[in-house]
Amino acid sequence: MIKKEMIQALNNQLNKEFHSAYIYLGMSAYASANGFNGCAKWFNLQYQEEIVHAMKLFRYLEEQNANIKLKDIKALNVKSDSIVEVFKSAYKHEQKMTKALNNLSDLAMKQKDHATYSLLQWYINEQVEEEALFNEIIDKLEMVGNDGYGLYSIDQELGSRVFVDPTTKA
Ligand code: FEO
Numbered sequence: 001m002i003k004k005e006m007i008q009a010l011n012n013q014l015n016k017e018f019h020s021a022y023i024y025l026g027m028s029a030y031a032s033a034n035g036f037n038g039c040a041k042w043f044n045l046q047y048q049e050e051i052v053h054a055m056k057l058f059r060y061l062e063e064q065n066a067n068i069k070l071k072d073i074k075a076l077n078v079k080s081d082s083i084v085e086v087f088k089s090a091y092k093h094e095q096k097m098t099k100a101l102n103n104l105s106d107l108a109m110k111q112k113d114h115a116t117y118s119l120l121q122w123y124i125n126e127q128v129e130e131e132a133l134f135n136e137i138i139d140k141l142e143m144v145g146n147d148g149y150g151l152y153s154i155d156q157e158l159g160s161r162v163f164v165d166p167t168t169k170a
Pocket of ligand 1: 017020050130
């Protein structure tokens with residue numbers, strides 16, 4: 001049976017996932033206001049992915065008959081001089097998420113909570129993909145620097161992203 005401490009920790013993670021969604025929505029707004037419409041769409045899809053992450057956790061807590069506690073979500077108003085800095089702060093955020101999920105996984109292991117441990121492995125695998133994705137975009141943006149055509153091309157490329165529900169990925 002799931003322990004109280006674990007329910008609390010998963011409630012915190014639930015808030016972190018919704019916070020991530022909110023962060024990416026803020027980044028989408030920044031990109032849109034600064035002429036990066038492709039990046040705006042990309043961040044909007046990232047926002048949607050985070051909602052899926054949050055809701056997967058929400059459903060798990062429901063299945064465990066847990067008392068779900070929704071918490072306030074802190075807003076993010078992006079102040080940045082460059083789009084690459086925005087992606088860098090997103091990448092840093094994902095690294096923090098990975099750390100939080102690893103800590104949760106340690107706790108599940110310690111408590112011999114196999115069901116929660118198994119759920120968390122899905123999130124940890126997602127993080128590997130997310131960090132790689134952000135890294136790749138940062139590399140590309142750093143390669144082009146301030147070159148207008150380069151930035152335009154990357155923006156176009158990011159704008160072609162389509163939504164894939166992460167829970168349906170193989
Ligand atoms: Fe749900 Fe990007 O961590």
